[in-house]
Amino acid sequence: MHEESSITGKTLRGHPPGLAILSVTELAERFSYYGMTALLALYMVKQLLLPGHAEHVIGLATLRHAFEFRGPMSDQAFASLIYGWYGGLVYFTPLLGGWIADRFIGTKRGLRLEHC
Numbered sequence: 001m002h003e004e005s006s007i008t009g010k011t012l013r014g015h016p017p018g019l020a021i022l023s024v025t026e027l028a029e030r031f032s033y034y035g036m037t038a039l040l041a042l043y044m045v046k047q048l049l050l051p052g053h054a055e056h057v058i059g060l061a062t063l064r065h066a067f068e069f070r071g072p073m074s075d076q077a078f079a080s081l082i083y084g085w086y087g088g089l090v091y092f093t094p095l096l097g098g099w100i101a102d103r104f105i106g107t108k109r110g111l112r113l114e115h116c
Contacts, residue, residue, distance in 0.1 A: 037083065037086065040079070041076075041080060041083045044082060048060075067081055
């Protein structure tokens with residue numbers, strides 16, 4: 001009934017099986033991104049950056065010092081800066097990952113295509 005995929009010989013309602021995997025991966029990525037951004041700044045201001053908590057986070061003081069090159073900033077400003085960096089890196093790191101995959105890993109090893 002369904003056409004066979006030229007790559008695997010299998011179909012999923014007429015679509016290649018990799019399309020379902022891609023869709024689920026995108027759904028999980030978007031869910032984690034929007035869930036994290038919704039809570040990140042709120043958690044930092046209301047819990048993490050409070051006196052008595054921030055001192056116990058490894059590297060937080062160093063990171064804050066690096067971002068305060070223009071002078072001291074409020075907890076809200078620091079949390080917003082972290083939020084911005086997180087959002088930016090979400091869109092930048094796939095470019096870096098794609099470059100690494102293309103240069104060093106390759107299609108066969110990256111996707112584990114045994115039949116290629």
